[in-house]
Amino acid sequence: MAPVTEQIVTMAVTKNQIQMALENLPRFKLSHLNTPLETLERLKQDLSERGISTPDRILIKREDATGLAFGGNKGRHFEFEMGHILEGGFDTVININHYHSNQARFLAAGCAKAGLKYHIISTDMVTAPITGNLLLCKLMGAVIHRTPAEYGRQMAEKIFSDVVKDGGNPYILPDDPFADIMGMIGFLETGLELEKQFESAGIDGPVQLWGLTGRSIAGLRLYAKNRGLNWQATAVQYSPGKIEDFHKITSRRSSEVAEMFDLKYSLNESDITVLENYRGPAYGEPDEEVINAIRLLGKTEGLILDPNYTGKAMSGLIGELKTGQIDLNETICFIHSGGLPQLFAHADKFTE
């Protein structure tokens, strides 16, 4: 009889199976992948000097370094999304997203590179200056429509029918179920990268993936679960919302991806720990701890985080380390998902 460990290995999906399934998807090259995995040695040192115990290893996966128009994790996802749009033969892409949205920028970059017309309906904060992501959208040729969120849908439909009238073939991104899961798909690939990087760094103990309540960390956790890897996941909330809603939507999306990739397991609420104490007053509003976390990483590592997402994730990590909530036997792997242009839309928070 085979030893137990071998049984687990034979049950797990192989790297090759996931790789092959990814290769079967239409894809349009946008980014520079195999992003670096680095250590946050000086952060660790700074925390220890202040009497805060840390695990031996705090790593950072530099998804901010994908190279597409200021970088970020979505440079990866949108390779699949653009492949999907181009396969559909569309010539105009319509998107609805918030003023602060990074996703709006990535789609602008994808459409520019593919030569598609792009309309971004930028919702809320309609009088805020055009800077950060929205400025980059403008530079990359996006037609920008600004409106309060409640009129976004209506505006998208109007643009859609205008494009059809002119003989075009438009695509509304938020209407496509694929757009809802491609972020998780992209991070199955990050899982492949990370597993190899952990192997070459000699890391075989428990890993705590650290990120935000979105599709990326869910994609990684889904990868780990199906590969039988000892990777746990913590997701920090970045806006108000019920934890159970995150679990519900993640479970549904992961089932869809699992089915598509022929994976045995989907995710349930025990797979990702969600932290709600670090989200600040609202989406796009960092509290003082977030600003402090951004400054700390800048000072100790020369590394930049953004106030809307990664700053909140780091505030969560530091907060949990301070209060002793983290198992010191784990390797922390912080996912830097990017978002760097939006720092410049928050300049007033750093004037002191």
Place this chain on the structure above:
Amino acid sequence: MTPNLTRKQLQEHIDRFPRMQIAHLPTPLEEMPRLTKKLGGPNIWIKREDMTGLAYGGNKARHYEFEMPHIADQGYDVMINIMDYHSNNARMTGAAANKIGMRYILILKNAANRIVQGNLLVDKILGAELHLLDEFQSNDAEGYAKNLKEQLEEQGHKPYLIQDHLFPRIVGMIGFVQAGIEMLEQIENNNLKNIHIIGVAGRSLCGLIIAAKSMGLDWKFTGVTVNYDVPLSDYIFQHNKDIQEILGLPVTFEENDMQVLDQYVGEGYGVMTPQVAEAIHIAAQTDAIICDPNYTGTVMAALIDQVEEGAFNNDETIIFLHTGGLPAIFTFADQLANFKA
């Protein structure tokens, strides 16, 4: 005299300097297919030095791999840098100093009462000790720095005032000799011929020239002037002897190593011309490449104009050297947001 070193031999000249890992290398060399098609001239490629990964990236991350150990090994405990409000160097030196835990004092000229945006915002986040000089003080920034340095010395510190030393002026070229070796491999892997590199007329391009001349390569170079205040000849050609001594390479610069284009400066450094604003939009809308208003945007404007003027041969491979500088985009947000081609 052309030495014709192998790349391994040239690498040995670089490897004698202490070095630490700071940048994500090699940076990609990639095509700009849609810009090439739009302009209808030679094939255009881009060397992505904006992707070095250090606090918004940029070419200088390469230099600090040599500069930081050089400074730290001599026991200095605080760096002082004098730069301009818009400076990328100011930002990246700060990030690199933080990587080794070196205290960093930044004296910024013409920066008092300016909005906190772009590079200055990042300087703040990096925790640089800022001295923002007004126009009057900026006239004698060197004197200001000297006073500061003396005060620190009295307090028992060992300050390194960057502008006092030769190595920081040379190190950018060392970094780009390394980049030249890297590019040769990429150029060979992509089977590119008739190489013509266009970039800011400055040290990075000079480093590539040293690399090309050392290895006996027939790469051509066009340098675009972005700042009238600092003529290329003043700060490059006078260092011929220093470069030979420090790098141990018998290479000298000659005027015709680089074609220099002065006509795209406009009103001077830090003022974006409409032509540059348009070039930024064109690069972004074709290949989603973002250029900055002070440096790479000016080079992109020159590249576009030169192709349209038929100044390049169509059998050349043009390589646009993207040296970074991306935070400055947001210092010019209003102007760019309101720009209409």
